[in-house]
Amino acid sequence: MRTQVGIIGAGPAGLLLSHLLHLRGIDSVVLETRNRDQIESTIRAGVLEQGTMDLLTEAGVGARMKAEGALHHGFELAFEGKRRRIDLTGLTGHSITVYAQHEVLKDLVAARVAANGALRFGVSETSIHGIDSDKPSIRYRHEGETCELQCDFVIGCDGSQGVSRASIPQALRKDYERVYPFGWFGILCEGPPSSDELIYARHERGFALVSTRSPNVQRMYFQCDPKDSVENWSDDCIWAELHARVDSHDGQRIVDGKIFQKNIVGMRSFVSATMQHGRLFLAGDAAHIVPPTGAKGLNLAVADVRVLTQALNAFYVENRTDLLDSYSETALKRIWRAEHFSYWMTSMMHRIEGASPFEQQLQVAELEYVTTSRAAATAMAENYVGVAAV
Numbered sequence: 001m002r003t004q005v006g007i008i009g010a011g012p013a014g015l016l017l018s019h020l021l022h023l024r025g026i027d028s029v030v031l032e033t034r035n036r037d038q039i040e041s042t043i044r045a046g047v048l049e050q051g052t053m054d055l056l057t058e059a060g061v062g063a064r065m066k067a068e069g070a071l072h073h074g075f076e077l078a079f080e081g082k083r084r085r086i087d088l089t090g091l092t093g094h095s096i097t098v099y100a101q102h103e104v105l106k107d108l109v110a111a112r113v114a115a116n117g118a119l120r121f122g123v124s125e126t127s128i129h130g131i132d133s134d135k136p137s138i139r140y141r142h143e144g145e146t147c148e149l150q151c152d153f154v155i156g157c158d159g160s161q162g163v164s165r166a167s168i169p170q171a172l173r174k175d176y177e178r179v180y181p182f183g184w185f186g187i188l189c190e191g192p193p194s195s196d197e198l199i200y201a202r203h204e205r206g207f208a209l210v211s212t213r214s215p216n217v218q219r220m221y222f223q224c225d226p227k228d229s230v231e232n233w234s235d236d237c238i239w240a241e242l243h244a245r246v247d248s249h250d251g252q253r254i255v256d257g258k259i260f261q262k263n264i265v266g267m268r269s270f271v272s273a274t275m276q277h278g279r280l281f282l283a284g285d286a287a288h289i290v291p292p293t294g295a296k297g298l299n300l301a302v303a304d305v306r307v308l309t310q311a312l313n314a315f316y317v318e319n320r321t322d323l324l325d326s327y328s329e330t331a332l333k334r335i336w337r338a339e340h341f342s343y344w345m346t347s348m349m350h351r352i353e354g355a356s357p358f359e360q361q362l363q364v365a366e367l368e369y370v371t372t373s374r375a376a377a378t379a380m381a382e383n384y385v386g387v388a389a390v
């Protein structure tokens with residue numbers, strides 16, 4: 001089989017890239033290890049920057065997001081017994097939308113299927129060949145057969161556990177990494193929202209986040225040991241922990257509900273530079289990871305895809321290679337900005353084992369500053385909505 005662009009991974013990066021290329025008349029095939037049900041039901045991100053919303057809307061896949069997503073004009077920071085608001089729209093003129101990642105994926109899969117786009121679910125043994133030539137290929141197993149996809153370009157959108165990154169020779173690549181000694185315990189529960197806006201809470205017991213999914217389903221997280229297991233936590237213990245960390249700031253109680261999903265995620269910052277070699281390009285989590293505190297991961301994947309679409313379009317329409325050549329350099333500017341923001345917000349909000357009282361007071365001083373100085377609040381808001389200069 002032959003196509004112009006072979007895409008590995010049907011996450012937000014791979015599916016959106018395939019769809020944007022289709023809109024420009026460029027053919028692609030998407031190869032995915034999981035099945036459609038699995039990708040459409042995995043619970044991950046929830047916050048979409050305005051630039052992400054605009055791109056999904058321009059691409060014709062924003063209707064449900066607009067109807068069902070919730071537009072938020074600010075969020076709250078809770079610390080030291082108080083809750084203070086960051087007025088995103090007032091400070092930046094931009095807002096965010098809370099709309100689950102798996103809903104974005106459903107919209108993208110539906111668009112690819114409606115356009116008869118080539119999507120292969122359930123592939124295995126994916127391997128990449130010939131990226132130093134102008135005829136690269138991807139080999140894989142599908143429905144018991146060994147297949148080869150020949151293409152002009154291979155795009156690795158296969159997330160942090162994928163195979164693509166390792167196809168860039170280690171000698172040409174530098175990996176930057178920081179692993180945090182804590183994780184997030186995430187729950188989905190039934191019930192009304194506890195607050196109109198997200199609440200990021202710093203507490204001596206650890207960080208907590210109150211987010212939402214819909215008027216009837218809520219998403220909350222609390223900092224935990226990354227090696228802990230969800231079986232160790234009864235629903236009562238989870239609620240006691242969330243109440244202790246969030247309610248104490250202003251006495252307003254978050255609303256308990258029936259918990260129907262629990263998971264623990266580790267926290268990591270990671271950047272692979274370069275993000276390209278020969279005819280192979282990486283996009284999204286395949287090239288970089290941020291801790292979820294800044295809500296940047298999905299938005300960065302979308303930003304990579306925007307740059308890559310323009311570069312591939314310039315290649316096919318104008319026979320230009322300059323935008324492809326500078327892809328990694330262009331994308332990495334935004335990535336490093338988001339890496340810093342996510343690291344900064346994570347460091348300010350979490351309980352850090354072994355931190356001295358002096359270091360704890362520095363966290364509080366920083367929170368006081370970003371919630372009282374218009375300049376500092378604006379810097380935080382610009383980063384959060386994704387319009388900070390890079």
Ligand code: RFL
Pocket residue numbers: 008009010011012013014031032033034039043044045046047048101123126157158159160161162163184186265283284285286292294295296297298299300301
């Ligand atoms: P994905 O979504 O991981 O998709 C990669 C796909 O590739 C497939 N795959 C392969 N396919 C073929 N062959 C192979 N060898 C393959 N190996 C892997 C996988 O099955 C998968 O389907 O990467 P992508 O597209 O780069 O998208 C990245 C985002 O998913 C991720 O950054 C976000 O979920 C991060 N994130 C958040 N981002 C935000 O922008 N806002 C948020 O509010 C937010 N909250 C979060 C998050 C991530 C979280 N977790 C679970 C780490 C909250 C959490 C808890």
Ligand code: PHB
Pocket residue numbers: 044045046047198209211212219292293294295
């Ligand atoms: C979420 O709703 O899942 C969410 C919101 C904000 C974050 C991370 C995750 O920073």
